[in-house]
Amino acid sequence: MVLGGAGLALLTAVTAVVLAVPRLNRAAPADPVEAEAVATMRALAGQVAEAPAARYTGTLRPAGRSPFTIDARVTAAGTALAELRVDGQVAEAADFGDRTFVKGGQSFWHWAGIHDDRKHEFTHDRWVLVPPEFLGFDLGDGLGAGGAMAGHRAADPVVGDPGTLGGIGVRPVGAGGFVYQISIAAPARLVRVVTVASRADGDLLELAPAVLAGPDRQRFFTELRTAASEAATAADVSGLFEFEGETEFKLCGTETCMVLMKVVNKAPLTGRHVAAQAPAGGVVEVGVVIEGRNVRTCTDHVSLKPGESTVIRCFAVYEAAGGRFVEAESDVSGQALAPDQAGRLRADLAAELERYA
Incomplete structure (x- = not known):
């Protein structure tokens, strides 16, 4: 679930958010400290990528758009729910494979450029099916197992110089178009993932990843089921x-x-x-x-x-x-959905969540 694209054509107002995009120019690790940093990155990023569900909080800027803050929860398969904030507006997004839904109040839709009579059907408690370009960033592809955490499988990681991030000592490890900021102090943890400055697609993100487990994961799955049911009347x-x-x-x-x-x-x-x-x-x-x-x-x-x-x-x-x-x-x-389409969406979600049981 994400806002951007023609929808973040939406995002034209400049916001006071700066994405810290690191540049890594060092060669592949040779000494034991750097080798350990790479191994730690692979383990931590792999845990997030392979978990049934993960959470990402931080800032995201689709190519050519202004940045927005995001709090997203995503399954390993890329099914997602997210809260988005930009320019004083708040919206929710739900990503179910090839369909993306957005929910927001009247002020959000007015801000998004919907000034004709369509706005009367777009209420704060109703999902709206939007085209992919509305968001400008695919939540499922961008944050699922093959997205921001995919660097744990990349060849030839690059280890950067240690630094601090929010008062935490970190060592950056670049791989697969991302930089993974790993805490230096034990126990090691993945503090943040950031896109590298040279990414060809132009999307920039700075997110704190975490594995969703226990009651938090079950709450997420329950909310996914609710959103899938509500999509029938989107x-x-x-x-x-x-x-x-x-x-x-x-x-x-x-x-x-x-x-x-x-x-x-x-x-x-x-x-x-x-x-x-x-x-x-x-x-x-x-x-x-x-x-x-x-x-x-x-x-x-x-x-x-x-x-x-x-x-x-x-x-x-x-x-x-x-x-x-x-x-x-x-x-x-x-x-938006015919009854049979809505039924398939719910069935597909049920089958996915069953795999995580």
Whole structure:
């Protein structure tokens, strides 16, 4: 779960955070002290990478964006929850494989550039499916087992000169595009991981890693399950669904009636974070009502690109005396995931967490 990209196109305000990016120019270790530092780095970073869950707190700056503070919890497979703070705004993010959801209040979405009618569906207690570029940094890939801790498997680590970090004596060990600050005093611990200045992708981070265990890990897993369940009703940042035109009634008599209603995705193509070529999900309910009695309700999940439309048909079979009035009741709102997609997301998470039991 992370903010950045077009979303941290979002992050345009300059914040007073400076990332300390070390430069390492020394050769591979030759003496026993440096060799021990490398071995310690491999062991400590490996513990975090291979743990079922880890926590990262600190500062992150996606390439070309302003930095933000992050408190992220991530499974070894890269499923993540994070709290993000930037420019006085607070948001939550959830990363479930190829889907990223963000949750924030009205002020956050306004700050993020959502000024059109989509903002009315984006409330502080509702997840919103966002495109990958909204964040600018992939939480799962960046902080999972193959991310910031991957240096423990890298060849030819480089050991730097000892220094201090927050009053703690540390020795830096560079490997795999990261610098691992290892405490000098026993017991050795991994104090911080920082990106090296020469990283090609331009992402910079300065994070304190820790293994999540015991009650903290179980609490994280419980919150992941809750977020996965809540994702079933998540809105879609590229969706603004409305009914358009007149309601049509066909084949209406004393026994049957078909109601037809046109639904359109009116998300503005020029709107912030709108993915013009990506279909957004919505849920539509149409009810057939005779003299105040609901005789049929049809629920459909639609998937429409901005500007696209579809016709919802609801066919009712009933018994009614002649001369009765037939009416239609309707409701439409964004719902990013179809029921089967939401079910698979929960099932995939359950299978992942079962592996850590």
